[in-house]
Amino acid sequence: MKLDSKVPEGPLADKWERHKFNLKLVNPANKRKYDVIVVGTGLAGASAAASLAELGYNVKAFCFQDSPRRAHSIAAQGGINAAKNYQNDGDSIFRLFYDTIKGGDYRAREANVYRLAQVSVNIIDQCVAQGVPFAREYGGLLDNRSFGGAQVSRTFYARGQTGQQLLLGAYSALSRQVATGKVQMFPRTEMLDVVLVDGKARGIVVRNLVTGQIESHSAHAVLLCTGGYGNAYFLSTNAMGSNVTAAWRAHKRGALFANPCYVQIHPTCIPVTGDHQSKLTLMSESLRNDGRVWVPKKVEDAEAIRKGQKRAEDINEDERDYFLERKYRSFGNLVPRDVASRNAKYVCDEGRGVAPTGLAVYLDFRDAIKRDGMKVIEAKYGNLFQMYEKITADNPYKTAMKIYPAVHYTMGGLWVDYNLMTNIPGLYALGEANFSDHGANRLGASALMQGLADGYFVIPYTLGDYLATLDYAKVPTDHEAFRATEEEVKKSVQDLLDVKGSKTVDEFHKDLGKLMWDYCGMSRNAEGLKLAKEKIQELRQEFKNNVKVLGTNDELNVTLEKACRVADFIELGELMIDDALMREESCGGHFREEYQTEDGEAKRDDDNFAFVANWEYKGENQAEVMHKEDLVFENVKLTQRSYK
Amino acid sequence: MNMKLTLKIWRQSKPDKKDAKGNFTPGGGKMETYALNEVSPDMSFLEMLDVLNEKLVKEDKEPVAFDHDCREGICGMCSMYINGQPHGPDRGITTCQLHMRSFKDGDTIYIEPWRAKAFPVIKDLMVDRSAFDRIIQAGGYVSVNTGVNVDANEIPIGKGIADKAFDAATCIGCGACVAACKNASAMLFVAAKVSQLALLPQGKPERKARVEKMVAQMDEEGFGACTNTGACSAECPKGISLEHIARMNREYFGAKLTSERV
Ligand SMILES: Cc1cc2nc3c(=O)[nH]c(=O)nc-3n(C[C@H](O)[C@H](O)[C@H](O)COP(=O)(O)OP(=O)(O)OC[C@H]3O[C@@H](n4cnc5c(N)ncnc54)[C@H](O)[C@@H]3O)c2cc1C
Ligand code: SF4
Ligand code: FES
Numbered sequence: 028m029k030l031d032s033k034v035p036e037g038p039l040a041d042k043w044e045r046h047k048f049n050l051k052l053v054n055p056a057n058k059r060k061y062d063v064i065v066v067g068t069g070l071a072g073a074s075a076a077a078s079l080a081e082l083g084y085n086v087k088a089f090c091f092q093d094s095p096r097r098a099h100s101i102a103a104q105g106g107i108n109a110a111k112n113y114q115n116d117g118d119s120i121f122r123l124f125y126d127t128i129k130g131g132d133y134r135a136r137e138a139n140v141y142r143l144a145q146v147s148v149n150i151i152d153q154c155v156a157q158g159v160p161f162a163r164e165y166g167g168l169l170d171n172r173s174f175g176g177a178q179v180s181r182t183f184y185a186r187g188q189t190g191q192q193l194l195l196g197a198y199s200a201l202s203r204q205v206a207t208g209k210v211q212m213f214p215r216t217e218m219l220d221v222v223l224v225d226g227k228a229r230g231i232v233v234r235n236l237v238t239g240q241i242e243s244h245s246a247h248a249v250l251l252c253t254g255g256y257g258n259a260y261f262l263s264t265n266a267m268g269s270n271v272t273a274a275w276r277a278h279k280r281g282a283l284f285a286n287p288c289y290v291q292i293h294p295t296c297i298p299v300t301g302d303h304q305s306k307l308t309l310m311s312e313s314l315r316n317d318g319r320v321w322v323p324k325k326v327e328d329a330e331a332i333r334k335g336q337k338r339a340e341d342i343n344e345d346e347r348d349y350f351l352e353r354k355y356r357s358f359g360n361l362v363p364r365d366v367a368s369r370n371a372k373y374v375c376d377e378g379r380g381v382a383p384t385g386l387a388v389y390l391d392f393r394d395a396i397k398r399d400g401m402k403v404i405e406a407k408y409g410n411l412f413q414m415y416e417k418i419t420a421d422n423p424y425k426t427a428m429k430i431y432p433a434v435h436y437t438m439g440g441l442w443v444d445y446n447l448m449t450n451i452p453g454l455y456a457l458g459e460a461n462f463s464d465h466g467a468n469r470l471g472a473s474a475l476m477q478g479l480a481d482g483y484f485v486i487p488y489t490l491g492d493y494l495a496t497l498d499y500a501k502v503p504t505d506h507e508a509f510r511a512t513e514e515e516v517k518k519s520v521q522d523l524l525d526v527k528g529s530k531t532v533d534e535f536h537k538d539l540g541k542l543m544w545d546y547c548g549m550s551r552n553a554e555g556l557k558l559a560k561e562k563i564q565e566l567r568q569e570f571k572n573n574v575k576v577l578g579t580n581d582e583l584n585v586t587l588e589k590a591c592r593v594a595d596f597i598e599l600g601e602l603m604i605d606d607a608l609m610r611e612e613s614c615g616g617h618f619r620e621e622y623q624t625e626d627g628e629a630k631r632d633d634d635n636f637a638f639v640a641n642w643e644y645k646g647e648n649q650a651e652v653m654h655k656e657d658l659v660f661e662n663v664k665l666t667q668r669s670y671k
Numbered sequence: 672m673n674m675k676l677t678l679k680i681w682r683q684s685k686p687d688k689k690d691a692k693g694n695f696t697p698g699g700g701k702m703e704t705y706a707l708n709e710v711s712p713d714m715s716f717l718e719m720l721d722v723l724n725e726k727l728v729k730e731d732k733e734p735v736a737f738d739h740d741c742r743e744g745i746c747g748m749c750s751m752y753i754n755g756q757p758h759g760p761d762r763g764i765t766t767c768q769l770h771m772r773s774f775k776d777g778d779t780i781y782i783e784p785w786r787a788k789a790f791p792v793i794k795d796l797m798v799d800r801s802a803f804d805r806i807i808q809a810g811g812y813v814s815v816n817t818g819v820n821v822d823a824n825e826i827p828i829g830k831g832i833a834d835k836a837f838d839a840a841t842c843i844g845c846g847a848c849v850a851a852c853k854n855a856s857a858m859l860f861v862a863a864k865v866s867q868l869a870l871l872p873q874g875k876p877e878r879k880a881r882v883e884k885m886v887a888q889m890d891e892e893g894f895g896a897c898t899n900t901g902a903c904s905a906e907c908p909k910g911i912s913l914e915h916i917a918r919m920n921r922e923y924f925g926a927k928l929t930s931e932r933v
Contacts (some may be wrong), residue, residue, distance in 0.1 A: 078817040093738060094804050096844055097746040113799060113811075113824060155823040156815045156908045160837040167827025185837060191745055194838060199812035206808040214801070264739040300713040302682045305721055307741045308722075416766055420713075494792070531728050577728060583794045585736055586728065 030283075030641065030656050033444040034138040036219040039662050040120075047488050051495035057182070058083030058498040062194045064231055065330050066273050068095030068201065068216045070194055070475060072460025074482025077200035080209035080594030082487060087244055088201065089213045089233060091268055091588075099266040100478065102104050103190025104311050106174055106182035107475040109147040111173055114171050116660070118179040118532050120144045121412040125663060126177060127473060130363070131466020132615035132631065133665045134286070134639070135659060138445060139463050144213065146484040151183055153483055168374055175312055176361045177473030179315055182472045187311060187410055193475055197482070217588065218273045221454060225507045228454035232509070234444045234515045236588060237429065239581045241517050243504040247497055248453045248490060251277060252482070254438035255459035257290065257430050259547070259596045261540025262298060263434035264309040267384035270592040271599050273443050274460050282449040283641040283654065285462035286439035288607035289598065291469055291616045292549050293435035294367035296388040297418055302537075303611045307433040308418060310390075311411055312471050313442040315360045317395040318428065320367070321349045322379040322388050329379040339381070349372055354451055359668040363550075365468055365629070366670060368432035372549050375431075382429055432549060436474060438616065439606075442641045442656070446489035447481060453493060457481035462639065467615025481649070498523040520580050523590045528573030532589045535570050539593070542566065543600050547607050552620040556608040562602060567597045602651060609653065612636045624667075633665050672795050674712065676777040677832035678705045678723065679794070680735055682784040686804045687791035693893050694890060695788045700795075702781070712772035716759065717749065719771055724842060737796040742767040744908065747843030750850070751796055752783040755908045757780070757847035765845060785846050787855035789893045802847050802892035809888035810881040811864040813873050826872050839867035841909045848903035854895030859903040861889050862919035863911050884925055 035046040053061065061084050065076040068090040069080040076088040090098060094466075110123040117439065123144040128135060150171070155161065161183050162170040172180040185192040204210040215236040222230040222243065230245040256271035259264035278284045295310045323329045323342050333336040350370055352359045371388045374380070381387050396404050401424065405412070412423045420426070441449050441456035443463055449453050545558035569646070570593070577583045613622045613629035614636070624628045639656040672919070683700025707723055714722070717739050724734035739749040749766040753759035759769045774780065782796065790798040828836075848859035865882050868874030874881070897916065904913045 074817070081816045092740055092748060093800060094844065096804075096807075097748050099741070099746075101746050102741045102743055111823070149818075151823045152819055153815075154814065154820060155816060155826075156819040156873055158836075158868050158871050159811045160840050160867065161823075161831055162837075163828055163833040164831050165830050167829050167833075185872070188745065188841060191843075192837075195840065198869055199807065200815075200817070202804065202808040203812045205804075214804075217704075248924050266746065267742060268740050293715075300709055303711060303714045303722055305715070305716045305718050308743055417764065418770065420770075420772060487817065531725055533725060552905065575728060577731065577733060583736060583797070586734060614784060661817060 028654050029445060030484050031655055032118050032136065032445055032656060035523060036433060039137065039141050042138050043145055046395050050488055050492040051490040051496050055083060059085060061494050064244055064246040064249045065252060067252035067479055069098035069100035069252060069254055069458060070197055070478030071482045073201045073246050073456055074479050075250055075252060076210055077204050078483055078487045078652060080204035082215045083299060086210045087217060088210055089216045091217045091236060093211060093214055094538050095201055095214065097551055098194060099269050100194045100264060101191050103185045103475055104474045106184035106189045107193065108181050108472040109151045109183060110144050110150050110181060111151060112607040112610060113169060114180045116179045118181050121148060127470060128663050130470040132468050132469055133466065134614055135464055135466035137662055138517050143464050143480050143668035144475055148478045149484055151474060154193060154196050157199060176363060190475060203223050220276045220493050220512050222509050222512045223280055223517055224502050225349055227452045229502045230509060237583050239584060241513055243509040245493055245502045250455045252457045252459050253460045253622060256599060257434045257437050259455055260434040260543045261536045262304060262307050264293060264307050265296050267306060272592050272595045275595040275599055277454060279644050282451050282454060283442040284602060285442040285639050285641045287603045288610060289467050289615065290434060291364060291431045291436040292368045294364055294371060294432045295430045295657050296433035298382045298429050298431040299384060304436060310415060310430060314390060314408060314411060318390040318392050319349055319394060320351050320360050320388055320390055321347045322374045322381060323349045326378045329381055332381045333385060355670045362670045369618060371551050387429040387431045389427040390430045392423060414571050421458050425636060436469055438467060438469055446492065447485055467617055498624065528575045531575050535574060536593045539597055539600055540564055547604050550618050551607050553608060556604050560601065563601050570594065570597055572575035606640055608641060610636060675708045676711045676778040677781060678707055679781045680705060682795055683792050684794065689791050698821060704730055707826040712773055714771045716769040716899045717768060719765050723847050735796065736794045739767055744768040745843060747845040750785050750798060750845055754781050755810060757850040758908055761907060777827050785850040787849045788847060789855060801845050804890045805884055805892065806861060810884035813868065814877060828872060829863040832870050836867045839915050842911055843909060845908065847906050847908060851906035854898060856897045857889050858897040858916050859907060859911055861885050862915040865919045865922055866915035869918065878922060881923040882919060882926050908931040
């Protein structure tokens with residue numbers, strides 16, 4: 028299979044302009060003759076659906092929540108990057124590009140990342156025009172902050188609710204188009220398959236989550252904006268419903284899945300308290316600006332803390348190990364997410380964790396409060412401290428917070444070319460669902476930027492180039508391709524209901540999560556991955572034979588919804604393991620214990636692994652085949668990341 | 672210390688029906704009683720329901736359907752009446768943020784869906800809040816297309832105004848305000864959006880038409896009238912202030928006097 032990334036010729040800075048000029052256009056009067064399906068209404072989907080409808084296309088948009096406003100993007104806290112250089116502190120499009128490429132550990136495509144940095148500035152203009160209330164300075168201009176260890180202040184934010192405000196902006200634009208009739212909205216509807224006619228994506232099959240009805244929708248192109256797959260780990264910071272089903276079913280129809288093993292594990296989340304835990308809550312990265320991360324030096328002290336005999340305050344200064352400050356003299360507590368997470372795991376593995384489960388480290392504000400006073404700390408982190416207290420019943424002003432890493436974001440996803448089209452003509456992937464811009468590690472505040480870049484400023488240009496090659500004729504949904512796909516979907520749903528086993532869907536999901544976390548989480552090795560592969564195959568078999576799904580298809584059936592999603596997560600999990608095993612290097616969030624420097628840092632192998640790994644589905648119980656897209660770096664020099 | 676609880680939960684298998692004329696037919700349903708042991712005070716309220724549902728599935732009984740997604744108090748999906756209060760006894764939080772340490776061993780907890788004609792029950796604790804979407808569609812936006820080429824810093828906005836607009840914009844669209852109101856009025860929800868956009872310069876050109884259209888849609892959806900009891904704001908998980916209702920009323924009467932709708 029030959030993969031054409033369609034990256035335009037010419038100097039990096041001119042590529043996008045040139046490309047836009049060369050793209051075919053659809054005449055304004057003809058746009059209304061084309062139908063477009065947008066699955067997902069997060070930042071990527073809502074912005075795409077609204078923008079395409081404004082241009083004149085007929086859009087059908089789908090989401091599984093009861094309203095498009097509730098997509099998982101709503102939960103993003105910290106902010107969104109843009110190379111506006113409003114602070115006059117030396118930011119530029121090139122610097123944002125450079126930081127993103129480097130932060131991704133040189134595993135992303137240069138041209139895509141540069142374009143992302145270019146359009147970042149338009150995003151802020153767009154959002155402000157919609158009435159998004161970003162934080163402002165007293166003079167009335169927009170405020171910025173530095174985020175995730177960046178050396179410039181380029182992050183725009185709306186208190187701790189940036190994702191909410193951006194999504195509500197996109198949702199309002201979408202609502203306006205629903206009112207004009209250009210967008211037809213289908214909430215509480217889950218896509219279960221994509222329909223191909225003559226090798227092109229021409230529609231989808233969905234399940235109405237209220238009635239259970241399985242139905243088809245036809246269009247000239249299909250956009251998957253369905254988010255990430257972090258819930259493969261059961262516990263993550265993602266919303267409960269976030270799933271891989273849309274992307275996975277597309278994969279099974281031929282779309283390549285790129286870099287599935289690239290997963291971001293965020294260091295500052297509230298630790299697990301017990302088996303009842305259903306999700307993990309992120310505590311903003313900004314806390315590491317003032318909080319100091321530590322565990323006791325002695326295992327006995329940690330044990331006493333775990334048993335409740337001692338508290339953080341009882342451990343003397345010289346008995347504390349500020350392990351990030353000790354190991355990384357220059358970056359200290361502000362090392363990137365992957366490094367901070369891994370080191371927390373190491374000290375807990377040594378038996379020095381401080382929660383009853385053994386899995387937590389302290390994030391301590393004692394010294395910051397002593398230095399700056401309670402008021403200053405409260406002004407900076409008051410809402411976060413309050414949230415923490417609500418969940419844990421501990422007061423972070425008085426006692427150190429406990430944190431532990433959790434799965435947060437997935438860099439891998441469907442392979443797309445420069446136009447955001449997958450290798451299936453007419454099938455596109457936007458936002459977290461694609462693999463395109465973050466390489467092996469995503470920097471803070473760049474996912475919101477990417478979702479909106481894809482939806483507002485890339486797809487409105489690139490989609491026309493494809494549609495212009497199609498005739499207007501619609502494929503009716505009684506076409507045999509639709510019928511056949513519908514039948515397959517119905518059968519797969521019925522198969523789940525027919526098992527009538529004894530183990531619940533959640534039990535399977537938890538088993539899967541534990542397996543993925545233990546063997547394909549923060550730190551991986553060949554032996555563990557091989558073992559995990561065997562175990563996951565057994566789990567898959569067991570699921571087929573013993574899953575318990577009550578009720579019928581013809582009703583609102585929450586267990587059935589979950590079962591469909593977990594079935595796909597199990598299959599995806601195996602591919603993640605294959606990918607992690609194949610990649611014999613460490614890069615970004617993918618840390619293979621066999622490949623580390625003498626002092627325990629990730630060691631890339633640029634000679635052999637500077638490529639995107641794209642997996643092709645070959646059928647039930649067949650090994651997937653990997654296709655490489657080599658990454659070429661013409662504008663940046665590859666270096667080892669160092670934070671010492 | 673784990674707790675033992677008695678749960679009284681509304682179970683409804685057939686949806687309520689609302690026709691185009693606004694006629695409402697309840698789907699019927701009843702309170703069922705469940706005993707649950709081994710409830711940890713560290714659990715969230717929804718995790719407690721997860722435990723109940725696992726138990727029900729194991730016993731071949733249908734699990735309780737409820738809406739939820741983010742479980743962090745921001746998506747607005749969770750929506751339960753707990754002991755007669757929307758989102759339960761604690762102030763300033765959603766159901767998903769409520770933790771079981773707010774209850775005592777031996778407690779009986781009543782759990783019901785939002786009760787309002789404009790929010791028909793779909794099943795058990797799930798209701799249909801699409802009326803809120805239609806109100807936003809009626810005018811809760813600024814009419815700009817993608818691709819505006821006005822620099823974001825072109826129009827400065829004083830921090831005070833920006834902060835007020837932000838406060839209004841934090842509404843999560845959960846519907847607790849409607850559930851809390853004896854008239855099932857949606858005023859607080861509508862006012863939050865009207866107020867946000869009326870405060871910002873970007874929203875000014877359309878402010879008159881916006882408030883008229885949104886209020887008209889609110890009435891059409893069958894929400895009740897506002898009699899200023901303030902229960903909405905008291906139960907709102909985001910603390911949306913009554914001040915926004917006052918601003919909306921000013922906007923509305925101002926618009927009516929000098930209406931631009933012709
Ligand atoms: C707690 C948290 C905080 C974060 N903070 C930040 C931050 O500060 N800055 C930043 O840049 N990034 C942040 N991120 C990451 C960022 O929020 C996400 O990557 C981004 O919002 C994803 O947007 P999306 O549009 O791609 O997908 P989503 O917002 O996940 O939307 C997915 C959509 O697809 C729909 N969908 C999914 N599957 C189906 C299906 N089968 N059928 C129908 N519909 C389907 C859903 O209904 C939904 O509408 C954060 C993430 C988390 C979890
Ligand atoms: S105003 Fe408050 S209670 Fe009403 S929908 Fe908004 S957040 Fe919920
Ligand atoms: S589940 Fe999102 S607010 Fe409660």
